[in-house]
Amino acid sequence: MIAASDADKWKKALLEWDVTSLEEHPSSDGVCVCGQTGLLWMYTITNDANGAELFPIGSSCVNHFGRTDLNRRVDVFHKLALVQATANAGKPVEMTTEFFSRAALKFLFEEGAFTPDSYNYGDGVNDYEFLLKMFGKRDKSTITSRQGYKIRKLVTSKIIPFVLADPRVR
Ligand SMILES: [Zn+2]
Known part of the structure; x- marks a missing residue:
């Protein structure tokens, strides 16, 4: 992820990413870019600085960013996906x-x-x-x-x- 970020420092790099979409895996078989398997909800995160996208990302990986705004966005997308x-x-x-x-x-x-x-x-x-x-x-x-x-x-x-x-x- 640092490789895909413009900022070289981890903490600064974390701030460049935004949660931009959510896709439901039809059979809960999504695999996170970190290797975690069994994803039902697959998020896309986008780097505001250089436009890079990472997909699929599990919500627990987004959690590791430690950013309240991203966790909230994950929750909002999840709720809207349930509505849909x-x-x-x-x-x-x-x-x-x-x-x-x-x-x-x-x-x-x-x-x-x-x-x-x-x-x-x-x-x-x-x-x-x-x-x-x-x-x-x-x-x-x-x-x-x-x-x-x-x-x-x-x-x-x-x-x-x-x-x-x-x-x-x-
Ligand atoms: Zn992951």
């Missing part, structure tokens, strides 16, 4: 920690999943803040049927189409 697989299987995607996290909702917002419409008064931030609030409710029974309807609508009409079309999650 569940939607493809025709099963319901719920606003729960199984499919989402605060970081995943932030990622979806920043990447433009919440397109402006008349329901969010022309600003996706309203969808984002609504979902964050609903996601953060510890007692889900306090979610009204009207709120539940809005959550499902945002998941099916915005989040799922966005995730299905995202080339970074396959």
Whole structure:
């Protein structure tokens, strides 16, 4: 990895890499560049300084970088991949920690999943803040049927189409 980094010092080299995509291995037989076998989730990491890509990388290898932002990105991609697989299987995607996290909702917002419409008064931030609030409710029974309807609508009409079309999650 150092050979593929521009910086020669290990610590500096670590900062050049970003987690850029995730691919699910159909039979859990992926092999990490480090030699670890049995990968189901295969990540790509990209070097911002020189554009080099490493694939496939297991999440435990990303963990060795010791960077919170990379671990969070791994988790976000993993959750979005579950959303994609569940939607493809025709099963319901719920606003729960199984499919989402605060970081995943932030990622979806920043990447433009919440397109402006008349329901969010022309600003996706309203969808984002609504979902964050609903996601953060510890007692889900306090979610009204009207709120539940809005959550499902945002998941099916915005989040799922966005995730299905995202080339970074396959
Ligand atoms: Zn590895």
